């Protein structure tokens with residue numbers, strides 16, 4: 442990466458302006474837009490710094506940039522076409538580059554470092570567990586955000602989304618839904634029980650995925666462990682008596698991969714407006730007793746809430762990158778504005794490895 446930087450940034454320093462904070466700073470040759478922002482004390486939203494988490498997503502208003510790694514591993518084709526870039530992978534090419542960061546990103550609680558320990562583990566499906574982590578003090582977060590979890594000896598922290606609605610006084614016990622990734626360092630160790638008594642470093646909160654204010658219809662889609670942030674958002678909205686029509690599509694392979702159904706039905710029963718819940722199975726055997734929807738979860742968006750003006754709807758999605766890309770494509774095709782589609786892509790090491 443240092444070699445690429447030296448090629449891309451071989452000339453004079455460039456100026457970057459960031460709205461809405463109105464910051465202006467110089468990017469020396471070989472530095473990314475994010476690196477220079479942080480050196481200059483600009484509070485640019487960020488987390489992984491390697492192009493996989495999407496936290497530094499911003500809209501390019503003026504100027505051109507070179508990408509250290511393909512933005513397409515984290516951003517959708519629609520977002521790239523609309524001018525979105527990742528600041529941690531962007532090297533300015535022109536004398537002046539102007540970018541815009543989503544303003545709500547600035548109001549998020551500031552990340553802090555916590556010590557934690559797993560106090561309970563519950564099997565949810567054959568490859569997803571709920572872990573309860575007891576922290577040394579309460580953490581404040583916004584529904585939909587995530588934390589970085591690490592233990593001694595692991596070179597890089599892993600991101601896990603809070604599965605609970607936040608408490609006004611913060612939460613000292615937090616739950617995460619963790620899916621086992623074959624060959625994955627953190628999840629394999631967790632599923633072997635090696636993290637049960639191990640001190641964890643927990644840092645957060647991070648991320649800009651959250652419920653936006655308004656009364657537009659909401660389309661939520663979760664895949665696999667992506668249920669965690671969606672439940673966090675829905676549970677908080679239910680507690681706040683948010684009055685918006687909502688369709689929630691939960692994509693899974695088979696009936697054995699569905700979980701959290703009791704909590705989803707409680708949210709549905711107590712929702713202040715129309716709430717449609719539609720689990721969709723992609724690999725359920727043809728001869729099973731399942732009478733519900735079959736196929737890809739994103740095929741069912743258009744018909745899930747009849748009579749909706751999709752131009753006024755908002756999309757909320759969390760889960761595997763392929764599902765998010767398909768969801769953005771399906772939603773924009775029926776008229777949901779790209780600016781009204783919010784998501785967290787659950788990328789992992791294999792995604793950054795592809796782009797290296």
Ligand SMILES: Cc1cc2nc3c(=O)[nH]c(=O)nc-3n(C[C@H](O)[C@H](O)[C@H](O)COP(=O)(O)OP(=O)(O)OC[C@H]3O[C@@H](n4cnc5c(N)ncnc54)[C@H](O)[C@@H]3O)c2cc1C
Nearest residue numbers: 600601602619620624625626627628666787789790791794
């Ligand atoms: C914002 C965000 C929120 C997330 N929230 C959640 C959540 O709530 N729940 C959840 O389960 N997950 C979540 N994730 C995904 C999670 O952070 C981890 O990526 C995942 O758990 C894998 O961690 P691991 O250490 O087990 O795997 P890793 O060690 O990161 O490996 C992942 C895969 O990459 C392969 N790999 C490793 N190194 C290389 C290499 N050099 N070349 C090629 N392949 C390689 C491994 O074999 C494995 O298949 C989230 C991700 C993001 C970005």
Ligand code: FES
Nearest residue numbers: 488490492495529
């Ligand atoms: S900080 Fe840029 S993608 Fe994570």
